[in-house]
Every structure is written in structure tokens, then in C-alpha cells.
Amino acid sequence: MTPSSTSPDPTDPVPVAVYLVDDHAVFRSGVRAELADEPGLRVVGEAGTVPDAIDGIVATAPDVVLLDVHMPAGGGVAVLRGVLDRIGSAATLSTTAASTTAASTTAGPATPGPTSPVFLALSVSDAAEDVIATIRAGARGYVTKTIAGSELADAVRRVADGDAVFSPRLAGFVLDSFTGKSSAPEPPLDPELDSLTRRELEVLRLLARGYTYREIAEELFISIKTVETHASNVLRKTQQSNRNALTRWAATRHIG
Structure with a gap:
């Protein structure tokens, strides 16, 4: 056939x-x-x-x-x-x-x-x-x-x-x-940072730079309420009690 x-x-x-x-x-x-x-x-x-x-x-x-x-x-x-x-x-x-x-x-x-x-x-x-x-x-x-x-x-x-x-x-x-010539630090495992979504990481970077919620909302084209939700999630996932503590936490990881 x-x-x-x-x-x-x-x-x-x-x-x-x-x-x-x-x-x-x-x-x-x-x-x-x-x-x-x-x-x-x-x-x-x-x-x-x-x-x-x-x-x-x-x-x-x-x-x-x-x-x-x-x-x-x-x-x-x-x-x-x-x-x-x-x-x-x-x-x-x-x-x-x-x-x-x-x-x-x-x-x-x-x-x-x-x-x-x-x-x-x-x-x-x-x-x-x-x-x-x-x-x-x-x-x-x-x-x-x-x-x-x-x-x-x-x-x-x-x-x-x-x-x-x-x-x-x-x-x-x-x-x-x-070859041992890298100036970048050896990347440690960071479960708290890895747990953040891409949008939460964007909010974290802007918070670390001192942006207000309104400024973050304008920068990312989202509502202030949404920014507040993301910020709350970031605080919870990184186990930080307030924005000042979060800023210090971000600075130790060179986020900002």
C-alpha cells in the first residue's frame, strides 16, 4: 500500500x-x-x-x-x-x-x-x-x-x-x-527575596528609594490601593515590621 x-x-x-x-x-x-x-x-x-x-x-x-x-x-x-x-x-x-x-x-x-x-x-x-x-x-x-x-x-x-x-x-x-575576577558578590540563597512576585519586587525597589504610595502608583500605572496591597505582601513575606525596617532590609541586599 x-x-x-x-x-x-x-x-x-x-x-x-x-x-x-x-x-x-x-x-x-x-x-x-x-x-x-x-x-x-x-x-x-x-x-x-x-x-x-x-x-x-x-x-x-x-x-x-x-x-x-x-x-x-x-x-x-x-x-x-x-x-x-x-x-x-x-x-x-x-x-x-x-x-x-x-x-x-x-x-x-x-x-x-x-x-x-x-x-x-x-x-x-x-x-x-x-x-x-x-x-x-x-x-x-x-x-x-x-x-x-x-x-x-x-x-x-x-x-x-x-x-x-x-x-x-x-x-x-x-x-x-x-576565574575569580567577578566584583559581584557570591549570590546566597534568599528565600524571602525569591518569594516576591515581579510586581512586589518593583514596589519594593520604589519603596526603598523613598517613593510615596501615590508616586509608586503613578510610576507603575496602578491604583494606590493596589500599591498598599503589594506593600503589605512585601512586609509579610520579608518579615519586616514597618517601612523603615523594610528599607534597611532592602539596603543590605542592594535593592533600590
């Missing part, structure tokens, strides 16, 4: 499976649309929270994860570590089960355990501490959200092929860090 003309050509390369992680649904939709028309790429899932991202990545086993850096509950670093921990545990269980089976039967070679995807950070931040922390956690590259759609698609293909990819000047941060 003659194969259908719609049957896939077995010689065609397998598309790169991509998973999107970002806490802004509108941004994820935009990235998905940008990648939809790119040859050789296929978006297999997306998530907006750290737990959902870890579960989704482990379940779909993508080739590349496009990873937001600043998200509540630990951000991109927490996703990276969570996935690597889960995959490492699964691989250990798979190896143990295969060894047990092989010892009791004449079964063939053991089935390999799950492999880790490649992580490419896609962030609004180009701060040295964010770049270094994300790369140290295991990401293969780091690009900023000013990147064009075609350039992002190319970056995905390159990291899938084993390259390391960085937006201009960001590679220098990593090289300086690993």
Missing part, C-alpha cells in the same frame, strides 16, 4: 521539545506564539509556578526548558534544583530495579533512567548575581526578554545541540565568576 502523503518522513529530524516556565501567562502565550512558526521546535507544556513547573517538566521530559528567573517560591533556581533532584531520584530507582531484575533473570540491558533537560534562562534581569546563581544551579545559558523571537528560537536550538548561549555581556559575568 502506498503511504499516505500526510505520513511523517522518518528521515525528518525530531523537533526539539520545549517547556515554558514563567509566572506571567500573557508572556508565556507570546513566547508560544513566537516559537509556533519556528521549524524544528515544539512546545510541549508550560507552567506558572515552581511546583507545577517541576511536575510538568518531569512528566513531559522536554529537551529544553525556557526558565524565568524571578518567580515566587524560589524562582528559577528552585525549579532547576527540584527537577534535578526528582530526575536523580528516579534514575536511582530505575537503576536499582533494573539491577534486581538482571540478577534474577536473563533480561537484556537495563533501560536507561530519565535524563535532565537543558535549561535556558529567559529573564527580564541582567544582574550579575542572577546570571551567576542561575548558571551555578545548572542552566546552560541566559538570555534577556529583550531578545527577538527568531534569536530566541536559535538560542533554543543551540543549547539543545550542546552550546552555551548568553545575551551580550552576560557571558562575561560567568567567566569572571569562575
Whole structure:
């Protein structure tokens, strides 16, 4: 029987499976649309929270994860570590089960355990501490959200092929860090800071600069009531009692 003309050509390369992680649904939709028309790429899932991202990545086993850096509950670093921990545990269980089976039967070679995807950070931040922390956690590259759609698609293909990819000047941060020449402080884990949403972090920066609630509302094009809500959330998450304490807390982290 003659194969259908719609049957896939077995010689065609397998598309790169991509998973999107970002806490802004509108941004994820935009990235998905940008990648939809790119040859050789296929978006297999997306998530907006750290737990959902870890579960989704482990379940779909993508080739590349496009990873937001600043998200509540630990951000991109927490996703990276969570996935690597889960995959490492699964691989250990798979190896143990295969060894047990092989010892009791004449079964063939053991089935390999799950492999880790490649992580490419896609962030609004180009701060040295964010770049270094994300790369140290295991990401293969780091690009900023000013990147064009075609350039992002190319970056995905390159990291899938084993390259390391960085937006201009960001590679220098990593090289300086690993050669001991970096002037940026070693980025410590900061669960309180990582727990802030992007909007809460924007409000925090403006509060630290001495802006009033009204000025913050005008700067961010939101209502004063919304500013008050964000400020209350920031105080609660950072465990600070008042604005003066919050300003001192922010200054120790060079926020402002």
C-alpha cells in the first residue's frame, strides 16, 4: 500500500521539545506564539509556578526548558534544583530495579533512567548575581526578554545541540565568576527575596528609594490601593515590621 502523503518522513529530524516556565501567562502565550512558526521546535507544556513547573517538566521530559528567573517560591533556581533532584531520584530507582531484575533473570540491558533537560534562562534581569546563581544551579545559558523571537528560537536550538548561549555581556559575568575576577558578590540563597512576585519586587525597589504610595502608583500605572496591597505582601513575606525596617532590609541586599 502506498503511504499516505500526510505520513511523517522518518528521515525528518525530531523537533526539539520545549517547556515554558514563567509566572506571567500573557508572556508565556507570546513566547508560544513566537516559537509556533519556528521549524524544528515544539512546545510541549508550560507552567506558572515552581511546583507545577517541576511536575510538568518531569512528566513531559522536554529537551529544553525556557526558565524565568524571578518567580515566587524560589524562582528559577528552585525549579532547576527540584527537577534535578526528582530526575536523580528516579534514575536511582530505575537503576536499582533494573539491577534486581538482571540478577534474577536473563533480561537484556537495563533501560536507561530519565535524563535532565537543558535549561535556558529567559529573564527580564541582567544582574550579575542572577546570571551567576542561575548558571551555578545548572542552566546552560541566559538570555534577556529583550531578545527577538527568531534569536530566541536559535538560542533554543543551540543549547539543545550542546552550546552555551548568553545575551551580550552576560557571558562575561560567568567567566569572571569562575576565574575569580567577578566584583559581584557570591549570590546566597534568599528565600524571602525569591518569594516576591515581579510586581512586589518593583514596589519594593520604589519603596526603598523613598517613593510615596501615590508616586509608586503613578510610576507603575496602578491604583494606590493596589500599591498598599503589594506593600503589605512585601512586609509579610520579608518579615519586616514597618517601612523603615523594610528599607534597611532592602539596603543590605542592594535593592533600590
